[in-house]
Amino acid sequence: MVRPNEEVEALLQEYADLIAITGGEAFKARAYEKAARAIGGHPADVSHLDAAGLRKIPGVGRSIAEKVVEYVRTGRVAVVEEKRALIPAGVRELIAIPTLGPKRAMALYEDLHISSVDQLADAIEAEKLRDLKGFGERTEENILHGIALLRQAGGRIPLSTAMETAEEIVTGISLITGCEHCAYAGSLRRMRETVGDIDILVAARRSAPFMDALTELPSTAEVVAHGTKKTSIRTVDGVQVDLRVVRPDAWGAGMQYFTGSKAHNIRTRTIAVHLGLKLSEYGLFETEGGRRVASRSEEEVYARLGLPWIPPTLREDRGEIEAGLRGELPEVVTERDIRGDLHTHTDLTDGLTPLEEMVAAAAARGYAYYAVTDHAPNLSMERMTDEKVLAQRERVRSLDGKHHGMRLLHGTELNIGPGGEVDWPDEFLRGFDICVAAVHSHFTAGRAATTRRLVRACENPQVNIIGHPTTRLLGKRPGIDADLDEVFAACARTGTALEINAQPDRLDLGDEDILRARHHGVRFAVDTDAHSIPQLAYLRYGVGTAQRGWLTPDDVINTWPLRRLRRFLAKDGRR
Template sequence: MARRNEEVEALLGEYADLIAITGGDAFKARAYEKAARAIGGHPADVSGLDADGLMEIPNVGRSIAEKVLEYLRTGKVAAVEERRARIPDGVRELIAIPTLGPKKALRLYEDLHISSVDELTAAIEADALADLKGFGEKTQENILHGIRLLRQAGDRIPVHLALDTAEEVLAELSAVTGCESSAYAGSLRRMRETIGDIDVLVAAGRSAPFMDALVSMPSTAEVIAHGEKKTSIRTHKGVQVDLRVLPPRSWGAGMQYFTGSKAHNIRTRTIAVREGLKLSEYGLFDTRSGKSLASRTEEEVYARLGLPWIPPALREDRGEIEAALRGELPEILTERDIRGDLHTHTDLTDGLASLETMVEAAARRGYAYYAVTDHAPNLYMQRMTDEKILAQRERLRELDGTRRRMRLLHGTELNIGPDGEVDWPGEFLAGFDLCVASLHSHFDQDRRAMTRRLVRACENPYVNVIGHPTTRLIGKRPGVDADWDEVFAACARTGTALEVNAQPDRLDLRDEDILRARRHGVRFAVNTDAHSVLHLAHLRYGVGTAQRGWLTKDDVINTWTLTRLRRFLRKSGRN
């Protein structure tokens, strides 16, 4: 059963926005933001907690706990409804635009009576915002970019939400009598960062029991189509699920066909036609005789086409067919290859769990090593000091090796300042096992300044990894503008790894960036940037993105032995 935490997180996050829009107390808005994040990251389902249990969650006080209980009991919160009623619908539509904050949305409504995305687009194109303070040319460009992001996203959902839904559906269908196999396919199996519809396949002799089971699921809100070969439903969360039931003998061909991508399938069908064959979701057939030549497994379908099995994440027609024909397909990274996480946080800064709790959770994942990298002092809201970080180091050294012999690394996430400088001086940084450096502000610098800033960070002898390099938030914030080829070359030259951040709202670097960076000889680190125990499981999304970027174990530093990793962390040029 799905956890209610995400619903509560979204509600409290909305309430924080509503407080800000209506001119409420900024500290109160911030309190609700913190509580929303804490509940989203809490390991237990909040629907099973009473007020006292809720107040054990960090940043959740009595008032917030009561609102959560009210929502779980009635499906709404009176205080939220009251704030919603004070905000015109048009303003709430504008707030959905990435890069446009709530206060700017309210000003557009009050000063220019703009109440829709289309009206705002037209106003910018007509230069109607020119005299409105705070809406200069750069701001208008950012808003237009945000509108493009909003429209591109459409009804697509993040990969982690799609995967949650798919696994819920598969759990129901796999329990139906007669199910021989079940799996999700499509862009979700290829680990695209956002998903349209979820394709689910079942191998069985009869389709009706599975079609009936899907439409009867508690999470089904709408039946779009209910047929013998295909049934489509929409869940209460608005996600469309398409189910197809295949004969068991056609399972491999069906998985190959419905996994896609369309471009990859065109290439495989072209190969089939050239060989006098026909490839469909039911199998690979001899065109003249109609005889089935391969269908039960993907491996035998690919083999009959003269190809090795191609991992789903590579099936985008980006050279995988050619590489397969040459026998040069990479042995891409798997989650099992990861020996440790090199970017995580605790409640010393903005994490939700203690050092001990995070270390124990990492040990349960079977890691050989694990790094704690709390924020450095220039991210002022985290109130880091030299004394705090040194006390953490002392405690970490006490824990080192005590959890299933997992070795602990003491690191920090530094802030890359506007000129490329980082928080602490070299002599202090020398005491850390590794340093991740990330952009947290000044995202609007021009291309030349941003490039110089990132290159300078790479050239710092104590910076080992550039965290979430482009800073993008999928569907919400574009990546910064930089000459990425120059940055990638600097990483390769200085021995600085680039992070593939596994947080599903980031997945930064993107797969396309990874492919470019890899050609420069860059090394990578696939990290979770975990701020809670639950976030450690996000590794799967980072690995999926790394696979789409064709990364192997040798490309990724946190698949290496600790000895090899430590050698890499001692950058050339470091004293």
């Protein structure tokens, strides 16, 4: 289900954490973290590489390569097992709490014998932490917030993880004789940012072959239920998958019903009742007599209810029914509408891939234009300098138009400081084609200060896009506290776009904030923030989030032709 690269990335990251917990050298832990990221973002399947091939990946030395080979060959790494044995399982549970960290987790275990999340919450309530060295009242508040985030995430999984699992299962099941249709449904089809479980629907005349096939998948760890109408399994990654089989002539009704949401389905069933009909997963039937009047396609079902086909991403009962009845349902943006990516990185800063390779990969996606936006110097860990970025500009200019005519924009991702200031003076910034500005620090400043910070960045004539505007990390970090309506108004007033960051752990802005911002007249950019070639494919998650926010192509600046985009980036000619 999960790419081998991601499995290895998780293993090496765990080993880095274990090194930190056991008091190992900080540089060694950082080396494993760097290698983990490099392998996770490597485009080739590392399970097919030998040690020599692995060592060609930046940050992967001889020792790390040998561990990867050992894991691919045996499914385990001896030194990792040894480290795990030194650490109580409860401490590893504590590490999962956002804001805590490995060293503090170990300190809590050694000093207070805390080995579970519940014990930690009780200890904080009893104010036992504040007397420990390195802890305090503010630390307790931060950890409590981290526990709340962990519990809020519950058993839900990231959209991207669910998508990879679902598509692999759909591909396999579609090959079984007798399958007329197979697709995923539920919250995954609606592109929710996290997914509780995966719903797979099959149209076939016999259900048994498909039910049996699901239970026999290599990735199936547990069979939860095995029946003729529904089978549920849990994968080795802990994801529950529910498979249902419907007759081919009920496919449309089944997809409409199992896609949901619950609130949307209640509305469609209510409309059916008012029309003297009954709607179920088997079809749309006349209440009197029971004659089926629609079922083969979703379009047919919706049409019989007096509605246009409603995109799955809109089916949340947030006005889509009313808009459909009025004939005002938006033509939402699609991946095909996106002409270019406006926020990406290379190995000049924290990316994993050289400029030339990122450009070639973007061109292969059929883009008309593409922006390179490496970090600016105020993010000191990236060690950017004027000389480095100007040298990159020359390389970008030399590649402009060389790949299928794709035009290149040289940009930067600026850091929005505590007062709203950004890296580099205006005169230097005028040399860039595009500037993305984002918050990377001081996340806990007060609401008024954070709002002023973002508004000031919007008012900067050199800033074109506010990147990952709330800074949230799903299940790990909440968004910053700001008066977003004031920020949205400032974006609309100054001609500054808001980013929909497609990284699966961000999806920032989220759909509800997009809906609010749209009413202010804000423009948006759907970007991947890609740090490696595989991450360019994250665009689909950003587009799904944009659809959930009811955005049309006209709302999204990177669907526009380059000439119109350049006019927008000029911010009324001030660049």
